[in-house]
Amino acid sequence: VTGPLGVVEVSDLRGVLDGTWTVTVTSTDFTTGGGTAPETIPNENVEYDPGALISTTGDATFTPGTPGPLDTPLTAVSATSVNGPTTASWNPTITITLPPTAVSGTYTGTITHSVA
Numbered sequence: 001v002t003g004p005l006g007v008v009e010v011s012d013l014r015g016v017l018d019g020t021w022t023v024t025v026t027s028t029d030f031t032t033g034g035g036t037a038p039e040t041i042p043n044e045n046v047e048y049d050p051g052a053l054i055s056t057t058g059d060a061t062f063t064p065g066t067p068g069p070l071d072t073p074l075t076a077v078s079a080t081s082v083n084g085p086t087t088a089s090w091n092p093t094i095t096i097t098l099p100p101t102a103v104s105g106t107y108t109g110t111i112t113h114s115v116a
Helices: none
Strands: 002-004 008-012 017-027 046-049 053-064 074-090 093-096 111-115
Touching (some): 008 017
Antiparallel strands (some): 017 111
């Protein structure tokens, strides 16, 4: 199952000189029903691809991260050589690989972006 997550935007208004920031992304497992093994899609089956940046503003070098599974924190986008306020936006693609034992249902999970 593949689809766009929706536009994500980060604004760094600190105005730092020669700074950096990194957006990391994680995911919980996706579950339905009681969350038993057949009712769980592990977060290692959830892949995140930041794709190309839609837009950026400010003086910095912006770099999208490498696609990968969300069982460990993954870099979505980073900025280096930041001088002053900056923004970046992207529309990541999420791909979920269904385990062969998964039962039908409405699965929910949480994908979280963090900036440091």
